[in-house]
Amino acid sequence: MSNALYTDLSGYYDLMCVDIDYQAQSDGIRRLHQLFGNGGHTHLDLACGTGPHVRRFIEFGYSSSGLDINQPMLDIAATRCPSASFMRQDMSSFDVCEPQDLITCFLYSIHYNASIEKLNDCLLSAHRALAPGGVFCFNAVDKDKIDNALFVKHTARQGTDLFTFRSGWHYDGQGEQQSLRLSIEKADASGVQVWDDEHPMVAVRFAELVDLLEPLFEVQVFEHDYAKITPWDTASGNAIFVCVKR
Incomplete structure (x- = not known):
């Protein structure tokens, strides 16, 4: 079925994610952006779904937008966040109208790039879309863990x-x-x-992921805890990547 489930049941997506603490996740990334970012407030959320993270960043004062491949999700997101702009694009190859200070990709959605080649294309697209000193933040899982x-x-x-x-x-x-x-x-x-x-x-080791990132970004890796800013211990299989555009 591939993406059919998400498309056909887009009205149930928020129920499926009802146990997710969007506020804590968004606030954790906001604090990381304050530490590593360029001081700007343009924001793009990749694989934004129905827009819950976008809404939080709007509340933080960002000029926020979202990107997803499924139009039914975007329709719900536009209703949830009428002041935001949403676009239907594939995150492995996307373009923006203006440079972004922060690009996010929550809920391990970076893995929806179905191959290493597509993942690398996504990283290149994010790098291209960021303003100087802009930050790309996402969470990922190590395939060996x-x-x-x-x-x-x-x-x-x-x-x-x-x-x-x-x-x-x-x-x-x-x-x-x-x-x-x-x-x-x-x-x-x-x-x-x-x-x-x-x-x-896509399945990837963290070491492989860092190798893809480092030509494009200065990379910081943190434990998968949005309430704390703790450097990754190199042992856990979930982590938050904070990538500053070179």
């Missing part, structure tokens, strides 16, 4: 319907492809429906 047995699960209600969401990474131990496995179960008076989906995503 993925535990295929782990998954996250939560439930949420919409009216009388009960939804159960499950997601987890899977990497077979070889190559540059991993997947995000998703399951959505909807229970209502008529019974139970289940959607299963698997999204191909």
